[in-house]
Amino acid sequence: MKAARGTVFKYGDNVDTDVIIPARYLNTTDGSELARHCMEDIDKDFANKVKAGDIIVADKNFGCGSSREHAPLAIKCAGVSCVVAKSFARIFYRNSINIGLPIIECEEAAEAIKAGDVVNIDFDSGIITDETTGKSFKGQAFPPFMQKIIDSEGLINYINQK
Numbered sequence: 001m002k003a004a005r006g007t008v009f010k011y012g013d014n015v016d017t018d019v020i021i022p023a024r025y026l027n028t029t030d031g032s033e034l035a036r037h038c039m040e041d042i043d044k045d046f047a048n049k050v051k052a053g054d055i056i057v058a059d060k061n062f063g064c065g066s067s068r069e070h071a072p073l074a075i076k077c078a079g080v081s082c083v084v085a086k087s088f089a090r091i092f093y094r095n096s097i098n099i100g101l102p103i104i105e106c107e108e109a110a111e112a113i114k115a116g117d118v119v120n121i122d123f124d125s126g127i128i129t130d131e132t133t134g135k136s137f138k139g140q141a142f143p144p145f146m147q148k149i150i151d152s153e154g155l156i157n158y159i160n161q162k
Contacts, residue, residue: 004081016065031077063092106139
């Protein structure tokens with residue numbers, strides 16, 4: 001499985017799906033359109049600043065709210081390579097894996113990493129390295145079956161390969 005490396009966008013507790021992709025944009029499932037509005041109600045410049053490979057780091061309960069897949073899809077299509085948080089809403093966690101967006105729970109990393117830091121994440125080991133500070137953290141590595149789904153860019157692609 002691949003690794004991720006990028007600049008961090010940092011958010012707090014309870015970032016809900018309506019903040020990740022506001023409901024007024026849910027009339028489409030086009031990922032590029034969703035990406036243009038990703039995080040705009042909490043960070044109006046996010047879509048203009050995010051670059052391919054960047055990483056979101058957040059506190060507790062990231063992705064709470066509705067069960068729609070639009071939220072992780074918007075994040076992935078915006079170019080984010082991984083989301084690290086203290087914890088995730090369960091349905092957001094599953095939807096993220098289903099669409100091939102890597103997410104890792106790691107309380108210590110979420111507390112220590114700052115906005116603008118450059119972070120490297122090894123998905124096989126779960127090691128998160130803040131290259132800005134030199135600190136490393138042990139996140140939860142993906143089980144092999146989840147790695148295969150993420151490597152396939154989502155559950156549907158994984159099933160179609162079988």
